[in-house]
Amino acid sequence: MTLGAFISQLLQVAIALALAPLLVGWVNQCRAWLQNKSAPSLFMPYRTIRKLFMKDAVVAENASPMFRLSPYVVFGAMCCAAAIVPSLATDLPFASAADAIALVGLFALARMFIALAAMDIGTAFGSLGARREMFIGFLAEPALLMVLFTASLISGSTSLPTIVEALARREFAIYPSLAFAGVAFTMVSLAENARIPVDNPATHLELTMIHEAMVLEYSARHLALIEWASALKLFNYSCIGIAIFFPFGIAQGGDWAGVLGAAPALIAKLAIGGFGLALIETLSAKMRIFRAPEFLGTAFLLAVLAMLVNLLLGT
Amino acid sequence: MSGVPFYAQIINLMAALLLLLAFAMLAQRRVLSLIDLFALQGLALAISTAVVAWGTHQPHLYGSTALTLLLKVIVLPWILHRLIRRLDVRWDVEGLINIPITMLIGIVLVVFSFNLAVPISQLASTVTRSTLGIAMACVMLSFLMMITRRKAIPQVIGFLSMENGLFFAATSATYGMPMVVELGIALDVLVGMLILGVFFFQIREQFDSLDLKHLEKLKEHQ
Numbered sequence: 001m002t003l004g005a006f007i008s009q010l011l012q013v014a015i016a017l018a019l020a021p022l023l024v025g026w027v028n029q030c031r032a033w034l035q036n037k038s039a040p041s042l043f044m045p046y047r048t049i050r051k052l053f054m055k056d057a058v059v060a061e062n063a064s065p066m067f068r069l070s071p072y073v074v075f076g077a078m079c080c081a082a083a084i085v086p087s088l089a090t091d092l093p094f095a096s097a098a099d100a101i102a103l104v105g106l107f108a109l110a111r112m113f114i115a116l117a118a119m120d121i122g123t124a125f126g127s128l129g130a131r132r133e134m135f136i137g138f139l140a141e142p143a144l145l146m147v148l149f150t151a152s153l154i155s156g157s158t159s160l161p162t163i164v165e166a167l168a169r170r171e172f173a174i175y176p177s178l179a180f181a182g183v184a185f186t187m188v189s190l191a192e193n194a195r196i197p198v199d200n201p202a203t204h205l206e207l208t209m210i211h212e213a214m215v216l217e218y219s220a221r222h223l224a225l226i227e228w229a230s231a232l233k234l235f236n237y238s239c240i241g242i243a244i245f246f247p248f249g250i251a252q253g254g255d256w257a258g259v260l261g262a263a264p265a266l267i268a269k270l271a272i273g274g275f276g277l278a279l280i281e282t283l284s285a286k287m288r289i290f291r292a293p294e295f296l297g298t299a300f301l302l303a304v305l306a307m308l309v310n311l312l313l314g315t
Numbered sequence: 316m317s318g319v320p321f322y323a324q325i326i327n328l329m330a331a332l333l334l335l336l337a338f339a340m341l342a343q344r345r346v347l348s349l350i351d352l353f354a355l356q357g358l359a360l361a362i363s364t365a366v367v368a369w370g371t372h373q374p375h376l377y378g379s380t381a382l383t384l385l386l387k388v389i390v391l392p393w394i395l396h397r398l399i400r401r402l403d404v405r406w407d408v409e410g411l412i413n414i415p416i417t418m419l420i421g422i423v424l425v426v427f428s429f430n431l432a433v434p435i436s437q438l439a440s441t442v443t444r445s446t447l448g449i450a451m452a453c454v455m456l457s458f459l460m461m462i463t464r465r466k467a468i469p470q471v472i473g474f475l476s477m478e479n480g481l482f483f484a485a486t487s488a489t490y491g492m493p494m495v496v497e498l499g500i501a502l503d504v505l506v507g508m509l510i511l512g513v514f515f516f517q518i519r520e521q522f523d524s525l526d527l528k529h530l531e532k533l534k535e536h537q
Contacts, residue, residue, distance in 0.1 A: 173324060174324040174325065174327070174328050176327055176328045176330075176331030176332070177331070179328075179331075180331065180335070293415060294414060294415060297414075297415045297418060298342070298418075301338060301418050301421075301422065302335075304422055305331075305334065305335065305338070305422075305425070308422075308425055308426065308429060309331050309334070309449070311429070312429050312432075312433075312445055312448050312449065313327045313330070313331075313445050313446070
C-alpha cells in the first residue's frame with residue numbers, strides 16, 4: 001500500500017461525506033426550479049443536519065439497544081460503501097476488501113437494520129414502512145446484482161476498481177447490453193433511494209410513505225445520522241452509476257495526482273446526474289405501491305436481457 | 316467487441332432493440348400503444364436491413380428496406396388504427412396470465428432460443444450471425460403473445476410481429492432472401508391482414524365481442 005493510494009482513499013471518503021448533503025440540496029433545488037417553486041438554499045441539508053446534532057435526543061421508553069445502535073450501523077455501512085466505490089481513483093487499498101457483491105450486501109445490511117429498528121418501537125407506521133421497504137428491497141436487489149454482473153461479464157471481474165479500469169480503457173464500441181443495464185440501474189436507484197415513482201422523499205405523515213415511515217421515531221443525532229446516511233446512499237448510487245457507465249476521468253492505477261483532476265469531473269457528472277434525477281421526479285407521478293413489483297420487475301427483466309445479450313453478442 | 320466493424324455494432328444494437336420491443340409488446344396493456352410498438356419494431360427492422368445493405372454492399376436489400384418501411388411502419392399500422400376506430404374497440408388488452416409471470420416465461424424463452432441458436436449461427440459465415448438468437452427469441456416471444464392474449468387484434472399483431480422476427484432472422488443469417496420471396500411474403504402479410512380485418516367484423520357480428528373464447532364453444536350448444 002503506497003502513501004498515494006492511502007491519500008486518495010482518505011480523500012475519496014472525505015469528499016463523499018462532505019458532498020453527499022450538497023447533492024441532496026442540489027436535487028431539491030433543481031426540482032423546485034422545474035416545478036416553478038422558489039428553491040431552498042443549496043446548503044439546506046447541512047443546516048438540517050447541524051440543527052439535528054445540536055438537539056437532545058428523545059428515545060421511546062420501550063426502545064431496545066438496537067434502536068439506538070441502528071443509525072450508527074447504517075451510517076457506517078454507507079461510509080464503507082463510499083470507500084469501496086471508485087469515484088475518484090481506482091487504486092483504493094480498501095476496495096480489495098470487498099467486491100460488487102459485497103457492496104450489495106452492505107446496502108442490504110443497512111436496509112435490514114433500519115427495518116428492524118422501525119419495527120422495534122411497535123408503532124403502526126414503523127412496521128408498515130419496514131414491510132414496504134423489505135418488499136421494495138427484495139425486488140430491487142436481484143436487479144442491482146444483475147446490472148453489476150453485466151458489468152462484471154464485460155470486464156471479467158467482480159472487483160469494482162477492475163471493472164472501472166476495464167471499461168474506461170476500452171476502445172469505443174456500442175454496447176447494447178450496457179444501455180439496457182443503464183436503464184435498469186436507473187430504475188433500481190430510483191426505488192432504492194425512495195425517489196418519486198416508488199416513494200416520495202418530500203412527504204411526512206402520509207399513508208403512502210415508505211422511507212419516512214421507518215424513521216418517524218428518530219430524533220436529534222440519530223435522525224441526523226440517518227439523514228446523512230440516506231444522502232450518502234444517493235451519493236453512492238450515483239457514484240456506482242458513474243463508475244460503470246461513465247468511467248471517463250477517474251484516476252487510473254497509481255496516478256494519485258490524477259485524483260485532483262478527477263474531483264472536478266466527479267462534481268460535474270454528479271451535477272448533471274442530479275439534474276436528471278430532478279427531471280425524472282418532476283415528469284413522473286408516484287405509483288401505487290402494488291405497481292412497484294411491475295416497475296422493478298421491468299428493471300430485473302432489462303438487467304437479465306442485458307446479461308443475455310452480452311453473452312450472445314459481446315465476444 | 317473490438318474487431319467487429321461499426322455497421323455490425325449498429326445491427327447488434329438494433330437487434331437488442333427489437334428484443335426489447337418484443338418484450339414491451341408482451342407487457343403492453345393498451346391496444347393502441349401495441350400498434351405503435353409494432354410500428355416501432357418495423358422501423359428498427361427497416362433500419363437494421365438498411366445497415367446490412369450498406370455494410371455488405373447488397374443493393375437488393377434496399378428494396379426490402381423500402382418494402383418494410385412502407386408496409387410495416389405505414390400501411391399495416393394505419394389499417395389497424397382504422398380497424399380499431401371502425402370496430403370501436405379501445406379496451407385494455409386482457410392477458411390470460413398476469414404480466415410479471417408472462418415476462419418470466421419470456422426470459423425462459425429467450426434463454427432457450429439463445430441456446431438453440433448458438434450451434435446454428437456457428438455454421439453461418441456472416442458478420443451478423445450472432446443476432447440469429449435474438450431473431451429466434453423475437454419469434455418465440457410473438458408466439459407467446461399470441462398464446463397469452465384473448466382478443467383477436469392483439470393476436471393478429473402477435474402474428475405480424477412474428478413475421479418481423481422471421482424477416483430479421485433471414486437478413487441476419489443469410490443477408491436476405493431473393494427479392495421474389497420477399498415480395499411474396501410481403502403480399503401474403505398484406506392480404507392476410509385484409510382478410511383478418513374482414514374476419515374481425517364477422518366475429519363481432521356473430522358474438523358481439525372480439526373475445527376469441529367464444530369461438531371455443533361453437534359445437535357445444537348445437
